[in-house]
Amino acid sequence: MSPTMMKALRKMSRGRGLQMDKVAVPEIGPTDALIRVRAASICGTDLHIFGWDRWSQGRIKPPLTLGHEFCGHVEKVGDEARGIAPGDFVSAEMHVNCGYCHQCRVGQPHICQNLEIIGIDRDGAFAEFVRIPARNVWKVDASIPERYAAILDPLGNAVHTVLAGEIAGHTVAVTGCGPIGLMAIAVARACGCSTLIATEVNEHRASLAKPMGADEVINPAETDAVARVRELTGGTGVDVLLEMSGNPTAIQQGFQMLRSGGRASLLGIPNKPVNLNLVEDVIFKGATVQGIYGRKMFETWVQMTSLLKSGRLNLEPLFRERYPLEGFQDAFALLRGGQAGKVLFYPNGDGEMGKK
């Protein structure tokens, strides 16, 4: 018999911090699924919510269970749900689209006008169970290990960014080597990119860029990154800029690294408006600039699964400590140091926890 109460890591009130709580296992509707969480990963967004920054204050309505990167097993499915069954090993697209707005109607559900995010707008996966609309559940191929299945959400951001245009045979600059930037390096490499240059000021993050597949890593605090990129590309600049930092200076430099006719795909989130030299860096260059949000539903999931199955995507350097939910204070403290690793929770405790 299914349990009726469960543990959950929650934001209980409008202020700093999180709290362990005991709540009812979610009830599901006819088009929902209930998932028993196996592993869940901490996102930078979770750090923001923990710290109760300005964005969190405007968006989050406590009490709320956090967590939007996870994997688990289907516990129960609603009567009208199709395509999944109890016991299936799954992850999920946590962006829930409305299905009726203009964007949903024209094949862009990932930028739905009425998007809700599980773990931000509804209770998430830092709990023993999570409720997900069945259409959003993604069956995970048996060949994919649990720790990888737990981070498909950010990996999907990276895949969406890299594959938003041509990449095979193209030179690439990745500005910013946080977890998604590092994953983007691995993805671009696996997809046949040419010379790949990464920039990063944080030493630990920079140290992971080459193991993930970068040909050269530049610390823009020490080296003229734009000049170096031009040198490495015979004066032409790179074909593709993958902007993963959100840092205004990095964004400006990234545009200067880009060749005329190149593609700039922007994923990093600057915390204020950015002053852009549109004439030199976009217009006269005939550049294409793409805003990247979420994951394409579900093209990105298909591509991501394929890349993982092919075995060429080595994400091992990213993985860090594992914790039970109750260890959340240590887990969040570890990440606040600015390191790039992925920290996993195991809310149902058993299993792979002891292993790397």
Add this chain to the structure above:
Amino acid sequence: MSPTMMKALRKMSRGRGLQMDKVAVPEIGPTDALIRVRAASICGTDLHIFGWDRWSQGRIKPPLTLGHEFCGHVEKVGDEARGIAPGDFVSAEMHVNCGYCHQCRVGQPHICQNLEIIGIDRDGAFAEFVRIPARNVWKVDASIPERYAAILDPLGNAVHTVLAGEIAGHTVAVTGCGPIGLMAIAVARACGCSTLIATEVNEHRASLAKPMGADEVINPAETDAVARVRELTGGTGVDVLLEMSGNPTAIQQGFQMLRSGGRASLLGIPNKPVNLNLVEDVIFKGATVQGIYGRKMFETWVQMTSLLKSGRLNLEPLFRERYPLEGFQDAFALLRGGQAGKVLFYPNGDGEMGKK
């Protein structure tokens, strides 16, 4: 026998103004053509060079014959030139690409790294004759009137901007109703766009937008243009932004008018960096932003010719006074008033001048 000397309207020294001069008819090389100019049109760039603004001071090397929008008849062709013959009625792509750089090699000659512009970097078409590389000469279809043939250069900018992405069945905002903005309106309309909304503060320019095909014209100095566009699009925003003003405020508003998942094509040249809210206006929107420069060589010319031949592109409202080259002071004075019309020179004097 061909004449050896000719009239030309030239920048003679580093300072304000232009001057009529008598110079040698250009000699042509084996891959060139010599064109007898029929009609030439004044571009905003010519106004900048006349006024000797900062950009001109950095780029222009007097003495120089101006003029890069024109039509005429082939007078002579070099031995290795193919595809044209004396007597052909032609215009020309005035951007001369090198043929060897990365961009030239990957099908983007319009953003060649070594681009030279005739009328800016070499002697142009405000003269009785002009020398053009034969590959850049474009035979004009017999159905196209002279006055249209004289403005294919800016019309090509408009066509390149409109057709840089899907347009049929899409809602459109055109920010800025200078000549190219107005042409873009006509082109978008001829290509099956849906609701087309134009913005413009200048009253005369605004008055031409509906005759060219706009459904609604907003004066953003009087009306909340972003709110009005949202209202006209059921709250969604427009599918396509064609930014033709170069005005930083118009650019910012244009991005706010754009729907999530939309396309922003930027042609207008701001004279300083622009502060962009990348998060709200590009990244979270999943928008695509395109820098537009020149004309695709020669896809744009093919498309433009087809649109003109089909007879659905009515550019009549744009045409203004005609002058002999000697009337240049009046011609430039007329345009400095901020009106959107196209003023034509007839360097060889005769013919259509008396007609509208």
Add this chain to the structure above:
Amino acid sequence: MSPTMMKALRKMSRGRGLQMDKVAVPEIGPTDALIRVRAASICGTDLHIFGWDRWSQGRIKPPLTLGHEFCGHVEKVGDEARGIAPGDFVSAEMHVNCGYCHQCRVGQPHICQNLEIIGIDRDGAFAEFVRIPARNVWKVDASIPERYAAILDPLGNAVHTVLAGEIAGHTVAVTGCGPIGLMAIAVARACGCSTLIATEVNEHRASLAKPMGADEVINPAETDAVARVRELTGGTGVDVLLEMSGNPTAIQQGFQMLRSGGRASLLGIPNKPVNLNLVEDVIFKGATVQGIYGRKMFETWVQMTSLLKSGRLNLEPLFRERYPLEGFQDAFALLRGGQAGKVLFYPNGDGEMGKK
């Protein structure tokens, strides 16, 4: 109070013909809508089912109410349906996709592996009421007349075909001037195509091609259509082939008309395999060939609505007689003559019937 019984035009048994019947008004589920049919149009497929051809024998399971082109008003909506309300004037996408297969997941629901078609696999719109999944209902803009709203299904085929690639400024051949071919002519014209050449052997159909927007109509039984198209395109061939006939000879000729590097979009359904000269007509040409099926859900509907609202799509020449459902024998007899018109049923009898 809603009625419980209604009239319907049905295939009652495995054999030729149709029959008027009295059946229960459909019950709807939580995600469905019930539509009161205003006008419904006869498709060529309905003629096949009437005649009980081989395809029908394999696909149709009597008893079945026919009809998949229609418009009407929402009578009732299920509890979980969103975006529509009783009284809304609507049409519907009659292809019902599963939402779970590979194609549904990667943004291609129109070629879903488990597609069901209302009016073919379930009871359709040749009745007073029809049940439609709410997601498939399309609100019709108030500016669009009833007779146009009744033929959005085939118009959508035409729009999907024309806009499957670039069209503005491109030369076009349309092979086959049945109703969808004729609509494609009007759509291509409204979207800025260049020279448009149609081919058709049936005299009545051919006579409608110019009124719909063709520049030239060729009867391939009398004229060498390939030679004529080459002549009209300066020896190059057309940029775009829209194949609407399904006739093997027309298909072969269409490929010969296509220029190297052109696009062939195939909608017509040949009734047997076609012998293609792949080397000359596809491979050496570097051609792109597209199979076109249904309508993109719902990009096509958005584009179609926009084109109709802009007022540039004149479909008047297509409309023919109107009938009550009971007049079906006359209606089908009229169409069996090979004419291209659209014949409308008015199952609820009143209203526009007397008007053209």
Add this chain to the structure above:
Amino acid sequence: MSPTMMKALRKMSRGRGLQMDKVAVPEIGPTDALIRVRAASICGTDLHIFGWDRWSQGRIKPPLTLGHEFCGHVEKVGDEARGIAPGDFVSAEMHVNCGYCHQCRVGQPHICQNLEIIGIDRDGAFAEFVRIPARNVWKVDASIPERYAAILDPLGNAVHTVLAGEIAGHTVAVTGCGPIGLMAIAVARACGCSTLIATEVNEHRASLAKPMGADEVINPAETDAVARVRELTGGTGVDVLLEMSGNPTAIQQGFQMLRSGGRASLLGIPNKPVNLNLVEDVIFKGATVQGIYGRKMFETWVQMTSLLKSGRLNLEPLFRERYPLEGFQDAFALLRGGQAGKVLFYPNGDGEMGKK
């Protein structure tokens, strides 16, 4: 001082066979380059010309020096040639486009209406020296070994085919494992493809498919290839078909392997028309079919160079014996056996010949 006479392997008369000859070193024009051939590779087309098949009889005008796959060093450049200098290590695009036809003007020079092929329409590279238009010369990156530089022409065919659409994360079927099919396997693998299934009846060719990167190799003479592909793709079919055989049965099976909404890129040359089930295999599938010819000039060369430089393209299994030009009888005999290897000539004799 440059020599004036040289050795060349030529077709001397209209009939079977080739012959060693002594001819004048080519004179070059102002836009040409003279290349001293280092290594040249035998193409299947050369076998056809040797055997004097029907195609050869219609196209080849003896006397003619064969050879269109090669690398060498620039010996001399014409006065107007830019971008290369004596001593540069180069290969060349042997398709010479006119620069003036419609296709050349719209960015499709690889399917120019007036294409000439060096080694087929003019004297080729089975000689000590070959004359090439300077625009067609491609500088080879120093990191690329000679034997690879000698086969950039067919490798370019493979790259053009694979990268004619999306490949990363996509399932692929390659029908036909001749040299270009095998290269396509390696390229698709390097560009992040998912499951890759090859089909081939010839045992030797099939044996190379897995070393080049195939996941599974099917002999369609023994196994139901279509059923097996469906099984391996969960019933869906492959995303991408790369047709490299030219065999009508393989083409038909390839289309049956393709999923709805997939891409079929056709490079193999069938020697007669092919009967296609357009309805089931193209139209209802919403498939995209692409004819592939030559290499994109010069996008393909850029991509190819990048893939080789990245070191992930292992073509070693393809290389076979090396010969001096005089050993041509043995060289051609070896290939007539139907094996897939690349055999190289060293017309200037020295150097790498002894090495593998």
